[in-house]
Amino acid sequence: MKPLEIEHLSVRYGETVALDDVCLSVAAGEIVALVGPSGSGKSTLAAAAMDLLPVEAIEQGVVRVEGTDIRTLPEKQLRALRGARVGIVFQEPATALNPALTIGRQIGEVLALHSDLKRAEIAAEVDRLLAEVGLTLSAKRFPHTLSGGQRQRVAIAMAIAARPPLLLADEPTASLDPVAQAEIARLLQSLVRRRGMGLLLVTHDLALADRIADRIVALDQGRLGEHGPERTDVPPRVPSGRGEPLLMLERVTRTYPIRRGRVAALTEVSLLLAHGETLAVIGASGSGKSTLARIALGLEAPDDGRVTLGGRDWSFARGAGLRAMRRRVQAVFQDPAASFDPRQTVGRIVAEPLHLLGPIPAAEREAKVAEALAQVGLPADAAQRLPQAFSGGQRQRIAIARALILRPELILFDEALSALDPALRAEIIALLLRLQTELGLTYLLIAHDMDLVRCMADRVLVLREGRAVALGPVRQLFDRPTDPYLAALLASAE
Amino acid sequence: MKRRVGPILLCVIVAVALLSLAWTPFDVAAIDIVHRLQPPSAGHPLGTDQLGRDMLSMLMAGARPPLGVAALALIIGLAGGVPLGLLAAARPGWVDELVARCCDILFAFPAILLALLVIAVLGPGAIHSGLAIGLFNVPVFARVTRASARGIWARDFILAARLAGKGRVLISIEHILPNVAGPLITQATLQLSLGILAEASLSFLGLGAQPPVASWGRMVADAQTLIASAPGLVLFPGLAIVVTVFAINLSGETLRERIAPEAGL
Secondary structure, three states: OOOEEEEEEEEEEOOEEEEEEEEEEEOOOOEEEEEOOOOOOHHHHHHHHOOOOOOOEEEEEEEEEOOEEHHHOOHHHHHHHHHHOEEEEOOOHHHHOOOOOOHHHHHHHHHHHHOOOOHHHHHHHHHHHHHHOOOOOOOOOOHHHOOHHHHHHHHHHHHHOOOOOEEEEEOOOOOOOHHHHHHHHHHHHHHHHHHOOEEEEEOOOHHHHHHHOOEEEEEEOOEEEOOOOOOOOOOOOOOOOOOOEEEEEEEEEEEEEOOOOEEEEEEEEEEEEEOOOEEEEEOOOOOOHHHHHHHHOOOOOOOEEEEEEOOEEHHHOOHHHHHHHHOOEEEEOOOOOOOOOOOOOHHHHHHHHHHHHOOOOHHHHHHHHHHHHHHOOOOHHHHHOOHHHOOHHHHHHHHHHHHHOOOOOEEEEEOOOOOOOHHHHHHHHHHHHHHHHHHOOEEEEEOOOHHHHHHHOOEEEEEEOOEEEEEEEHHHHHHOOOOHHHHHHHHHHO | OHHHHHHHHHHHHHHHHHHHHHOOOOOOOOOOHHHOOOOOOOOOOOOEOOOOOEHHHHHHHHOHHHHHHHHHHHHHHHHHHHHHHHHHHHOOOHHHHHHHHHHHHHHHOOHHHHHHHHHHHHOOOHHHHHHHHHHHHHHHHHHHHHHHHHHHHOOHHHHHHHHOOOOHHHHHHHHHHHHHHHHHHHHHHHHHHHHHHHHHHHHHOOOOOOOOOOOHHHHHHHHHHHOOOOOHHHHHHHHHHHHHHHHHHHHHHHHHHHHOHHHHO
């Protein structure tokens, strides 16, 4: 009896086919990765394996967990099955844990529900589970005192507490920084081997799937493919010419008030970005990347140090001078869902930076919007629709169009491609490289994807806890990392 | 159909209140002691009250003070509270603190006590009760606006608007206000029905609209001693209050679904 067998499963929502005749099985001790672009039916398949589909879904086919057809089980037995026979690890450990209870209590609850252990035995078992997922901390800690990676370990401990034969992990590493990602991947792999569980790993991270999965199953528009999705080839990067300095940070320090005293987000960071160049800023989460971004954009002032754009200092710019500086920089943000006002049409969103030009005739505004949309490969009639009507990749194109409409010199990308799946990311990278050549743009790239940095950036700045630990050409730093922290970052991405 | 019940009911109530401005079956000010406390008949479908006035006419005209006062109070609350809430969200720091603490102080008073205080100063009357209830609405809307607006300020599209050189005022109007409309509509319908109830309470205490103007709350108060002999005199205005509040709450739900379906997000 395999932990999971899915036979000829089809799921429809009204007229929309989410899954079409899917057959899939996970053997004991096997890791099966389910990959595919967003909207390919990955999440529907995972939900179907737990019989957690919304009521409006129409199902056909058989889903067996250890030989039992779960679709015929009554609700009460299904609930028992979900915790005891199938463990789940979600994408976001911050929301999967109850912030009001200690981690020991939460793991203990699973044991109390799904095992016959006595109270004293439960405490011992909780400690053993914490050790098994590689945590050496007290069971009395609260989730908010833990890092993202530690929280995900607690979530995994909860998922495996009842010794389920099947583990479902839905993008278990997507919200973590690269070092924690690699550790969680290794942990999942060793747990599966040691316990002989089946693991169904749902992800759009092909690199992760490659690294730990025994088999990779690709879903595309609800159908199973034979192979993983083909990676679109990215054109080789032509090194940009060095021009005049455009952006300059000199010994920039920024601190934020906390309950007692202040905490430093950036400490004496200096950098120089020349016209036409691409500089990547990398570092684990909390290293000060986003603060650096806001300071470079002039949205926030440093406590100490100087930030100049084209030789002008952000902190002395006022009125018309400030507007002139604003026209030279734009940004594309990480989450395409949060970067647009959901109540405005794409046309209004893309036209927003035109505010800096003062009042302009409606016809001219529309022409500029159409031009910007065309530059990113979107049809002109996109302007009348709402951003919600577009897919993730298209939304990121809208964000790029908004950044382009003023013809700025510098565009900052704050983790702008990390929410996209690999095929889309390659497309957007190609688009950005083409735009850079055509329009002579300068890019500042905040990233934690080392592959992206390698194919887009000329130079790289490594931040650790707000300090610059390395700055130099990508090739030189990446091929022979002298800094141990950078070496760890790179190793985690391998 | 289910979605239309509330709005239709509310429209009928408002229409009847407006109609009573121009026409009622009988004059509500005409006292006719000879024909007092009559049971329902062809001439008086709901009978007459203790002063011989036609109950149907009284009920129609009695709708005006609660609806008018609640609407006035709502407008005062929105006009005062929403800008305050937007300001507080746009200026974290001492401005935000000041607005929040002022709201706390107003909340420390029970609403009806605050209204009594205002009326004690200004004197009884429909307009004054509207002002009194409206004063209590201001911190309610300030708080709801501030809480929702702070969430919106943290979103990336606000950074994009700031990159476009837009200031706090423009961002508040263009981006924040439309996105807090959902919770505001919910709160507005709640405050409207609370306003109806508050007006009824003040009228019951004799502090609302003054005689000879008819008002549901005072009709209940005037007839309370007759509840055993003529229960209809208390029952009909009481029922009118309940149905109106019910209609407003149902309409609010419909409105929210129509205008801001994503408000729950």
